Amino acid sequence: MPNKRMLFYLIFIPIIFSCSNANNEKIKIYFEKTPTLVEEQKLVLTLSDDFSNKNLLAILNNQNWIESFLIKKSLFQPTEIFIVSKEPKYIWQEKFYLDSNLSRFLYSGEYPDLLHLDIPIELIDKWLQFEDRLFSIVTVYNLTIFSVSYTKAEGWYFHTKNNIRINLGSELTSNVYKKLSLTLKYIFEKNLTPSIIDLRYKDGAALNYGK
Secondary structure, three states, X not given: OOOHHHOOHHHOOOEEEEEEOOOOOEEEEEEOOOOOOXXXXXXXXXXXXXXXXXXXXXXXXXOOOEEEEEEEOOOOOOEEEEEXXXXXXXXXXOOEEEOOOOOEEEOOOOOOOOEEEEOOHHHHHHHHHHHHHHHHXXXXXXXXXXXXXXXXXXXXXXXXXXXXXXXXXXXOOHHHHHHHHHHHHHHHHOOOOOOEEEEEEOOEEEEEOOO
């Protein structure tokens, strides 16, 4: 975790949650951005119900969605916590978010329009090498990729938001990019609407119009 003392109070917008429990211990929580994660809301409720300076550090260290935090304690004043939450970038296997550093934290249904990755964790780096080039090809035709998958049996494939499945094959090579670009060009020039584009053929692509 980054050095918590590197945070500066001035970067926090006034999103403040004040909590107190039966023991009259008080706490104020400051989020850098408007809280949107279920886990952020759970933390506020947890500290409201069971806040103790003794277990505060343990609770915060157990929140894997927190990028960094700072605790400020003052005599006769409420304890203040300044929190920077991780920024979700992908939804991985419908269970976790991944941030830009590929750190995992729980996905609870927020941000459903993020790119869904259903690929082994060891292939994430491979995807990152491929991502920008793939996006640059499909956006020419106003296509938006919804999910990217990989299995040993089928290789790489992705679905667009308008429900086209595109099979890329077992390897992401320059030849795959070329075939994808040429096939999309042909499809849109001919005003075709296939449901599946299969690029796994050596000499070209196959189009499937079934549902």
